[in-house]
Amino acid sequence: MQDFTFHNPTILDFGKDKEQQIGQHLANFGAKKVLITFGSNRIKSDGLFDKVVASLAKHSIQFVECGGIVSNPLLSKVKDGIEIARSNQVDTVLSIGGGSVLDSSKAIAAGAMYDGDVWDLFIGKSAITTALPVFDILTLAATGSEMNCGAVVTNEKTKQKYAINAPALFPKVSVVNPVLMQTVTKDYLVYSAADVIAHSIEGYFTASVQPHFQSRLVESIIKTVMETTELLIADPMNYGARSEFAWASTQALNGLIYSGTAGFSYPNHMIEHSLSALYNVPHGAGLSVVMPAWMKWYHTKNPAQFTRFAKEVFGVSTALEGIAALENWFNKIGTPTKLGQFGIAKSELPVIIENVLGNASYFGIGEIYTAEVSTEILNNAF
């Protein structure tokens, strides 16, 4: 195993009605005035917002709002949030939503404490040394953002979907109530499943040091996501399945499965970020297109692990059978596997490749993902 330091300070408060404790959690950390971030106004019509406000009121915590955050969240909105945070002198950010709202909230939290353009923090022009404390009530399980210190935001002007990472961005408390996820649409459920599987397999297949134990944890996550996704398609109200899906999703990107591994990269995310940045495709849907295409190109570079995947996850014998089984499963649950399903024509390829090459450099894998290789992978997706 590779040397590592594991430290995940987030308090994860998991279960029914846990959002009603958010005021107490905020008070425990001394919050007095909170920026509440969210997406659509659905949280106002379904009563969640009122519950949160009532919990804050119990602890005399004031709040201001920043709503309207979209999936594949935008830099412009982050800048709006920073402005609201500053002009109202909030001391804390509370995200109510899924990964897009939470990632935006992390960027707002960092940007509010930084004396320059927040995009500097995404392009490495400046490091994140401090941030407003971030709390969240999660309404969609997929990104793992509730228990990690990363965030991804799209700069809509430059068409760059880039990331920040810093210990200051670990949420202080994440509230995960699977009941709040029961209204997630079937589309977003299956996109989320693809996202969690993508988080799991990036290191599993690409790491030069990949301990068996870590592989077993990854397989446990993938099997759980597959099992619970099918149960949730059949019955969205299945609380057991919903909660296992959420907990497995958290474990896929909270540092656990990457501890002790080395030499891994995130090529599927790298390519998908181009699709999201250019065409605003849902992140998970983009990933279910990219993964089989990438695997068909990559499997010969790590044949033993692909054979292991085929056997352990799908009970089939060969790498290609395993890849086909995953693609079939994506088709079965109804998440896209071809670019045409987004209406992206082959004539778009040069535009995508140009963006991918920028991402590949940003992800530190530009030497591997050349124009030729990226074209070969993307051609597998047409």
Place this chain on the structure above:
Amino acid sequence: MQDFTFHNPTILDFGKDKEQQIGQHLANFGAKKVLITFGSNRIKSDGLFDKVVASLAKHSIQFVECGGIVSNPLLSKVKDGIEIARSNQVDTVLSIGGGSVLDSSKAIAAGAMYDGDVWDLFIGKSAITTALPVFDILTLAATGSEMNCGAVVTNEKTKQKYAINAPALFPKVSVVNPVLMQTVTKDYLVYSAADVIAHSIEGYFTASVQPHFQSRLVESIIKTVMETTELLIADPMNYGARSEFAWASTQALNGLIYSGTAGFSYPNHMIEHSLSALYNVPHGAGLSVVMPAWMKWYHTKNPAQFTRFAKEVFGVSTALEGIAALENWFNKIGTPTKLGQFGIAKSELPVIIENVLGNASYFGIGEIYTAEVSTEILNNAF
């Protein structure tokens, strides 16, 4: 899944030479004067103690010593440590050793801040609200104490092996360098394997709410421990196996596999604590005796999970075949499976049962583990 709150604040610094960073870790938390706890003088002859002292000196951290802690650690020694900690006004405890040293250190850390008899904290007479900060350099992987807030100590006067648990007892930083474990004897390696398996299966078999994902994590830990134990018996210097064993051992008792489960108990530990308290048998060795005996009695109470265990871990079909396979594996690696291997005769049974009944009450499972049931289980171990 059951509602839960997951929060594990320990910084785990894992890998080669990491003990040389201990001074920096202590300085990060403001330590000025440290009580170094340890077992035998081996850490002085093998150079580890000198390395630690050099690291402390770099940060001008003073220290006093409390050596001589034994396995199945004793309350009397904890009291000695508290006295040394108080009279020298240390601000921090640094454990160098395995679970026994670390558990003693936690008890010293709590006791030093408590104005009464430290045993009060074990018998629930008083709660632990504060403790000196605990750091550790782990030299034996088994107990998981490096990433949890529990500790077990034996009161040699009352023959009670009891526990404390409190968030204040999470180690601030645990240094896990698998190289330091390469000199663990073969006996203690196999006892440790049994201990980790015991931590994994208590909840797995007894929980009334046991999500599939949590079962998969448990099976991943057990398979890894079995695989790496065999590799380490063949070659104690196998760093990859040593590190996977250590990391799996940590995961077995850091809260991960018990999150979202409910209604579980620790009957194997409950019974084993009597064997350790009465006959000073190594904890892991006692567990490898108790587990098959307990399983033979318990399996009909949770047949589906025992069948699952048989299939997933050993590739056999029935609960009884799975239990036999585990017992055979214990025999193969050389950890005891019968009480006679400790020289305990059947005539001792009344003495053991009396102690077990006290433990059963302490563990909150006295209604299940009556004299009759306990006798039946222990008879399976003769």
